Structures are given as C-alpha cells and as structure tokens.
Amino acid sequence: MTNAATETIGKQKILIVDDEGEMCLLINLLLDGEGMEIEHVQSISDAVEYFQQEVPSVVLLDNRLPDGYGIDLIEFIRSEYPATRIIMISGVDIAAKDIALENGADLFLEKPFNKKTLIQSIQGLV
Numbered sequence: 001m002t003n004a005a006t007e008t009i010g011k012q013k014i015l016i017v018d019d020e021g022e023m024c025l026l027i028n029l030l031l032d033g034e035g036m037e038i039e040h041v042q043s044i045s046d047a048v049e050y051f052q053q054e055v056p057s058v059v060l061l062d063n064r065l066p067d068g069y070g071i072d073l074i075e076f077i078r079s080e081y082p083a084t085r086i087i088m089i090s091g092v093d094i095a096a097k098d099i100a101l102e103n104g105a106d107l108f109l110e111k112p113f114n115k116k117t118l119i120q121s122i123q124g125l126v
Helices: 003-008 021-031 044-053 070-080 096-102 115-125
Strands: 012-017 036-041 058-062 085-090 107-110
Touching: 012 021, 012 044, 021 036, 021 115, 036 044, 044 070, 058 070, 070 085, 070 096, 085 096, 085 115, 096 107, 107 115
Parallel strands: 012 036, 012 058, 058 085, 085 107
Antiparallel strands: none
C-alpha cells in the first residue's frame, strides 16, 4: 500500500451542501489541515446523487438551496444513512433550528461561526 493510500484511510469525509461558493470556500479554509476529506455540492439533488457514490461521516447542510430546503434532506439521510451525522448551518433561517433538530439534525450552527466552533462540532460527532 502506498503512502498516499495510507494517508486517506481514517480521514473523515465531510460533505458541504451549500449553494454559496464563498461559504464552501470558507469552510474548506477553516478545515484545511485538519485531516478531513471535504467535498461540496450545491443542491439537494446533487447531495442525493453524491450519496449514491460516497457516504460522508458528516454533512454540513445549509437550509436554503436552489431546489428546496435542507431540512427536507434530513429525513432522506436519516432513513438511508443513519450513521451520517448532520450539522445544519444557517444564518437566515434561525427559526429553522428547532425544526432541523426535531427532524434529526445532530447540531445547528448559526452563521457566522468560527474555526474552533466548526472543528469542535465535527469532532464531537464522529
């Protein structure tokens, strides 16, 4: 086994579901160097397609997406991939916090959040 293959074993796969490119870039920068494999998609349909290929450890899920609400994706993840942890992230839909948690999200992070909060939230779930 090569060193590159060895390095990827044990990495946490993080899927960002957010249509704002700047937010995805920011999260990538915050998690850089933390030993996580990060992917991002921009819609619910892209997330469902992603799950057909890969199963992430954690999903960072925005609520307002081009093809619906992230809250609606929670039920799919919970029923099909119960081991995947879900962190709802939102700056606009603070009222969605209770609904997201009731529907199965593990945590809710209000935007803006800092690096320490994000990393601790992910590490606390995996």
